[in-house]
Amino acid sequence: MEIDAEMRRKIAVSVGAVGVFIALVVTVGSQYTTDHHLTEPGGYALVGIVALFVVLMALVGLFLDRS
Template sequence: MDTERETVLQIVISAVAVVLFVGATVTASQMYLSGSTVEPTGGYALIGAIGLFVVFMTAAGLWLERQQF
């Protein structure tokens, strides 16, 4: 099975984004853990991680769409 370069690039970008997102959420939740709950500041950090993930995936999608493969 021959995989096109564009497909491989999409997979790599998506995998990197997911790994970074999971890392950011785990780091934020561990840094702001108080007992068994996350502090309010940690909630903001988690919302920021979600927002950055959405922005990154949007930018990556636009960049991939404009590439000539």
């Protein structure tokens, strides 16, 4: 099965968005921990990151669908 240029672009954009999500989660996890426990602001930051990821993936889907 060959992967055409459009599918490669979709895969790259999706993997990039997931990579940004993972980088943000790791950053918050390393910055907002005390004795291996997540602090309250860190929990709020993680909730914000998940919400941002949902919106980002929706926008990526719209972008890929229209192009």
